[in-house]
Every structure is written in C-alpha cells, then in structure tokens.
Amino acid sequence: MPTPPTATDAASRRAGDPHDTEGDARPVLRAVKMRKHFPVRGFRSDKVVHAVDDVDLELYAGRVVALVGESGSGKSTIARLLAQLMPTTAGQILLDGEDATARGRKSFRRYVKRVQMIFQDPFGSLNPVHTVRYHLTRSIRIHRGNLKGAEMEAALDELLDRVHLTPVDRYVDKYPHELSGGQRQRVAIARALAADPDVLLADEPISMLDVSIRLGILNLLRDLRDRLGIAILYITHDIASARYFADKTLVMYAGRVVESGDSESVTQDPKHPYTQLLIGSAPDPDDMEARARGARGEAPSLVTPPPGCRFNPRCPFATDLCRTELPPLMDVGEGRKAACWGYSDRPDRPELGSVLDAYGERPTVAASAAAHDSEEAAR
Numbered sequence: 149m150p151t152p153p154t155a156t157d158a159a160s161r162r163a164g165d166p167h168d169t170e171g172d173a174r175p176v177l178r179a180v181k182m183r184k185h186f187p188v189r190g191f192r193s194d195k196v197v198h199a200v201d202d203v204d205l206e207l208y209a210g211r212v213v214a215l216v217g218e219s220g221s222g223k224s225t226i227a228r229l230l231a232q233l234m235p236t237t238a239g240q241i242l243l244d245g246e247d248a249t250a251r252g253r254k255s256f257r258r259y260v261k262r263v264q265m266i267f268q269d270p271f272g273s274l275n276p277v278h279t280v281r282y283h284l285t286r287s288i289r290i291h292r293g294n295l296k297g298a299e300m301e302a303a304l305d306e307l308l309d310r311v312h313l314t315p316v317d318r319y320v321d322k323y324p325h326e327l328s329g330g331q332r333q334r335v336a337i338a339r340a341l342a343a344d345p346d347v348l349l350a351d352e353p354i355s356m357l358d359v360s361i362r363l364g365i366l367n368l369l370r371d372l373r374d375r376l377g378i379a380i381l382y383i384t385h386d387i388a389s390a391r392y393f394a395d396k397t398l399v400m401y402a403g404r405v406v407e408s409g410d411s412e413s414v415t416q417d418p419k420h421p422y423t424q425l426l427i428g429s430a431p432d433p434d435d436m437e438a439r440a441r442g443a444r445g446e447a448p449s450l451v452t453p454p455p456g457c458r459f460n461p462r463c464p465f466a467t468d469l470c471r472t473e474l475p476p477l478m479d480v481g482e483g484r485k486a487a488c489w490g491y492s493d494r495p496d497r498p499e500l501g502s503v504l505d506a507y508g509e510r511p512t513v514a515a516s517a518a519a520h521d522s523e524e525a526a527r
C-alpha cells in the first residue's frame with residue numbers, strides 16, 4: 149500500500165539522488181488515460197476535435213520527460229490540461245498519487261504552487277508595463293506570503309541568481325522590452341521558481357528564441373532539474389533537443405502517444421514507423437533547425453480521425469489490422485513502448501521495414517502528408 153503523501157515529501161525527494169531510477173520512485177505528477185475533446189464550433193452536431201486521447205504520462209522528481217510530435221499532435225493541450233488551465237474530458241491527474249483535480253480557487257492555487265508552467269513566448273507572458281521586480285515580487289507574495297524589506301530583497305536576489313541574471317542590480321528594475329528574448333525567458337522561469345514548484349511544464353520554451361541562446365536556456369532548466377530535483381515536462385517539435393535534454397521521450401501523433409522510452413534509444417533506434425519518419429525527415433541529424441523544419445506538416449483530421457492506428461494512412465506497412473483496430477502501447481524491450489501492431493504476435497500483423505526505404509527517398513512528414521492527401525483526392 150502506498151503511504152499517503154506528507155508535507156516533507158517534496159523536501160525528502162529533493163534530498164535524494166535526482167537520478168534515482170524510476171523503478172523505485174513514485175511519480176510526482178501523473179496523467180491517467182487523459183483525454184481532451186474540443187467541441188467543433190459552427191456545427192450543430194456532436195462533432196469534436198480529438199485533441200488528446202487516452203494519454204498516460206508520469207513525471208518524476210529530478211527527471212525530464214520530452215513530449216515531441218508535429219504541430220497539432222496535442223502537445224500544448226496536454227500541458228494546459230496538466231496545468232489545469234482547462235478541464236479534461238476524461239481521465240485523471242494525480243499529484244503524489246492523489247487525485248489533484250482543482251475544484252475551486254483555493255485548491256487551484258495549492259496546485260499551481262506545485263505545478264508551474266513556462267510558456268513559449270516570454271514577451272507575451274510578461275506584462276510590458278511592469279518591471280522584473282514587479283513580476284517577481286508579485287509571484288513571491290502569491291506563493292510565499294507578504295515578505296517585506298530585506299527579506300523580499302533577499303528572495304529577489306536568490307531568484308535572479310538561480311536563473312543566472314547577475315549582477316541582480318543590472319536586471320531587477322528593467323522592463324521586458326529592455327531585455328533580450330533569453331533574458332525574458334529567464335525572468336519567466338524565475339517567476340515560476342518563486343512558487344518553489346515540484347513540477348515545471350515547459351511548452352516549447354526555446355522555440356521563439358534565437359538559436360544561439362537556446363542551449364543556454366536548456367542548460368539552465370537542466371541545472372534546475374539537477375540542483376532542485378524539479379520534474380520537468382519539455383514540449384518540443386524538435387526531437388534533437390529532446391535527445392540532448394530529456395531523460396525520457398514520448399512521441400505524439402494525432403492526439404495519441406505512439407512511442408516512449410529513454411531519449412537516447414528513441415532517437416537512435418526509433419521503433420514506430422512515425423518516429424522513424426520524424427527522425428529521418430531531417431537531412432542532418434545534428435541540425436536542430438533542419439529537423440524542426442522537417443518535422444512540421446499538416447496534422448491529420450482530428451474531427452474524424454482514421455479508424456485503427458491513426459498513422460495508418462501514411463504508413464507504408466499498414467495492413468487491414470492497422471486500418472481497423474487501434475494498437476495499444478506494447479512493450480518492445482528495454483522499458484520501451486510502441487503503439488504499432490508490427491510488434492504484436494498477431495498473425496495478421498504488418499511486416500515492418502525501413503520507412504525511408506519504403507518511401508524510396510527521404511521524405512519530410514509534410515511531404516508524406518501531401519502524398520496521402522493527393523491519394524485521397526484521387527480516390
């Protein structure tokens with residue numbers, strides 16, 4: 149029987165080795181069969197957008213989980229659901245093993261203290277008419293109480309120091325427009341840290357920043373993972389940065405997780421045909437920008453998703469089984485999972501091969517989507 153969480157749990161979690169294996173640790177934040185269907189506006193029917201379907205996800209102290217996938221695959225929706233910025237359609241969110249659904253202002257505030265979000269656009273998330281001091285003192289007051297004078301100054305110093313905005317005097321009275329994009333994102337991270345959170349949900353935290361400063365922000369987040377034992381969800385369409393930064397990677401396709409495992413093996417030896425396509429779509433495996441461009445593409449219709457495996461219309465190996473039955477996430481060895489019938493023992497399973505060879509070229513995801521669309525149009 150798991151013991152109920154205590155007030156010292158966070159402290160003891162942080163005191164331990166942040167790289168403890170997941171095997172003997174328990175997730176801080178967990179989503180179970182999480183689902184989000186948005187009603188389609190303008191339809192007088194019950195049509196919905198299947199943005200997120202049956203997603204299981206676990207975040208552990210001192211570990212980073214990356215959520216990768218092309219645009220429209222449901223990544224941001226998952227972050228917003230986990231931040232409880234909107235309600236789920238179904239499923240559960242558990243914090244320290246307990247149902248964490250916020251049912252009012254007070255419980256939402258308690259939740260937000262532990263689960264903070266960092267957004268893609270640091271300029272949009274900071275108020276242009278207020279200084280760094282204002283943003284941080286406000287967050288400190290909300291989460292730690294009304295500190296005054298020297299105590300407040302010490303808290304401000306500590307936060308800015310943590311995000312490496314030093315000397316503090318150079319930054320604390322600046323307005324957002326007086327800072328670079330990277331400095332603004334550091335302020336946004338400092339504001340989140342004012343809550344002393346256990347979990348950071350980082351939704352594309354580097355995608356709007358200049359390429360030259362992206363690594364600095366990822367290294368800062370890594371430092372927070374290691375020094376503070378914070379659990380981080382890192383959302384990106386850039387699988388190369390996931391490999392660099394995340395311990396574990398989950399690959400999303402059309403609202404579902406299609407593959408998961410440690411980042412190194414998912415990126416070096418992808419199992420699901422979609423992951424293979426995503427990884428093969430960048431000409432230079434170490435070129436983050438090229439990879440990001442290649443991974444973008446038209447998302448499939450989420451109002452009427454294809455039956456069976458959602459990737460089947462683009463998959464060169466798809467059989468009738470793939471077109472009719474949804475594959476569950478199956479164990480494919482070494483703690484890895486893939487939602488592909490090719491890894492089942494069904495007699496009618498598809499015979500998998502190299503996706504790139506099957507296409508006869510190195511297509512981008514966008515190109516394969518376009519090929520599928522023109523096939524559809526010809527039918």
Ligand SMILES: Nc1ncnc2c1ncn2[C@@H]1O[C@H](COP(=O)(O)OP(=O)(O)OP(=O)(O)O)[C@@H](O)[C@H]1O
Pocket residue numbers: 186187197198199217218219220221222223224225226385447450
């Ligand atoms: N408020 C909403 N109302 C209706 N549909 C929505 C809403 N928010 C998101 N969607 C739809 O849900 C799907 C998933 O969107 P989401 O933003 O989560 O994807 P994403 O993977 O984060 O994409 P991106 O990388 O472009 O941000 C998309 O089809 C999107 O149009």
